[in-house]
Amino acid sequence: MKLFVDCKKAGHLCDKVQYKDASLFEKLSVVVHNMVCKHCSDYSERNLRLTKLINDPKCKKMPEDCKKRIQQELDRELAKDQNK
Amino acid sequence: MCICKILRSLQPIICVDLHHVDTTDLTIMADHQLNPQKWVDKYSDYLYNYTIVKVSDKEIAEDIISETFLAGLKSMKNFKGEASERTWLISILKRKIIDHYRKINSNKGKAEVRMNYASDEEAGDWLEERVADPFDRTAEDDLENTELGVAIYACIDKLPEKQAAIFRKKTIEGQDTETICKEFDITPSNLWVIIHRARTALASCLEENWL
Numbered sequence: 001m002k003l004f005v006d007c008k009k010a011g012h013l014c015d016k017v018q019y020k021d022a023s024l025f026e027k028l029s030v031v032v033h034n035m036v037c038k039h040c041s042d043y044s045e046r047n048l049r050l051t052k053l054i055n056d057p058k059c060k061k062m063p064e065d066c067k068k069r070i071q072q073e074l075d076r077e078l079a080k081d082q083n084k
Numbered sequence: 085m086c087i088c089k090i091l092r093s094l095q096p097i098i099c100v101d102l103h104h105v106d107t108t109d110l111t112i113m114a115d116h117q118l119n120p121q122k123w124v125d126k127y128s129d130y131l132y133n134y135t136i137v138k139v140s141d142k143e144i145a146e147d148i149i150s151e152t153f154l155a156g157l158k159s160m161k162n163f164k165g166e167a168s169e170r171t172w173l174i175s176i177l178k179r180k181i182i183d184h185y186r187k188i189n190s191n192k193g194k195a196e197v198r199m200n201y202a203s204d205e206e207a208g209d210w211l212e213e214r215v216a217d218p219f220d221r222t223a224e225d226d227l228e229n230t231e232l233g234v235a236i237y238a239c240i241d242k243l244p245e246k247q248a249a250i251f252r253k254k255t256i257e258g259q260d261t262e263t264i265c266k267e268f269d270i271t272p273s274n275l276w277v278i279i280h281r282a283r284t285a286l287a288s289c290l291e292e293n294w295l
Contacts, residue, residue, distance in 0.1 A: 012276045015283060019254065021261060049295050050287050054255060059233040061256060062132040066146045070153060071124040077157050078120060 005029050010040045018051045116165045118172075123153050125249070127170055129256065130241065131177055133233030138181050148184055152177045170241055232294065239289035243282055250275065251282035 003025075005013065010033040016022040017030060034041040053059065128149060135145040155176050163172055240248050250268060253259045254275070261272050270278075287295055 012280055015276060015280050018283075019279075046287050046295060047283060050283060050290070053232065053290065053294055054236060056232055058231075059236050060129070060133050060136055062128045062146065062149070063142075064257075067124050067128050070128065070146075070150045073150060074120060074124065074153055074157065077154060081157070 003029055003032060005033055007033075007037060007040055010034070010037065011043060014040070014044045014047055018047055116163075116168050116172075118156075118160055118163050118169055120153070120157055120160070123156070123169075123173070125252075126241065127173055127237075129252075130170065130234065130237030131173065133231060133237060134174065134177065135181065137231055137234075139184060144184065148177065148180045152180050155180065170238075235290060235294060236286075239286050240282075242289060243285055247278050247282045247285075250278050251286075254279060 010030055013022055013026045013030045017027055022030070030040075030044065034044055131149045131152065132145055135148050136142065139145050139148065152173060156173055159176070167175075240251060243251060246268070250264060250270075253264050253267075254261070261275055264270075265272055265275055268275075
């Protein structure tokens with residue numbers, strides 16, 4: 001594993017950081033790369049803002065049990081239609 | 085939020101007179117298709133964000149969305165493919181939200197909103213018959229500019245289908261990489277490439293108003 005990575009790799013590592021999937025070494029690689037690359041540094045900032053937006057409480061998510069219930073209702077209705 | 089304000093903003097959509105629409109305009113794009121098996125996966129969060137702002141109650145929002153999907157199934161034969169599946173579902177949802185407020189108002193003896201047919205000859209089951217595709221684009225776009233959740237899910241919906249599905253599972257549902265890779269039969273590297281593309285597209289989509 002290399003500490004100095006190219007822009008493509010740095011971009012993917014930056015994405016992994018957003019999902020807390022990056023190791024400490026990978027995080028360090030991103031930091032080092034961003035110190036010398038303005039483009040990737042901007043991408044990281046934008047990526048972080050995107051993560052904050054997605055995690056904003058104003059962006060709501062339908063509860064999973066409700067999704068399941070509705071899916072079951074739909075499946076039942078679709079099965080009825082097919083049996084007609 | 086003021087109920088009257090919501091109803092006032094939605095009413096013009098319902099009062100469109102179909103006789104005044106130039107049908108030649110409607111033949112331009114008729115390539116959208118309905119796929120009800122995927123409605124919950126693709127649109128439930130989007131519709132949920134849309135509805136919760138209007139009704140301010142989680143359970144009511146869930147019921148309205150459930151009713152919307154069922155009404156969508158019932159009126160599938162009326163879908164002409166002129167608007168996207170999502171826009172069409174939103175047009176049903178708006179009517180369901182109005183129905184909800186009408187019910188509340190009529191319970192209080194204050195019903196003020198009337199849904200008129202263009203003519204008496206057309207009178208009947210207004211919702212299932214009148215879920216026309218092309219009239220709600222502007223209203224929907226306006227809302228995308230004002231509500232974060234709606235804007236995000238609208239942007240996700242613009243991604244290619246597989247990309248959107250993987251992004252949803254990873255980002256919204258928080259599934260782990262391994263599970264998603266198994267489900268879609270892809271390698272972790274592929275997954276991160278897809279996520280990268282999705283995030284870049286999403287950032288561009290949200291750039292103007294949110295980033």
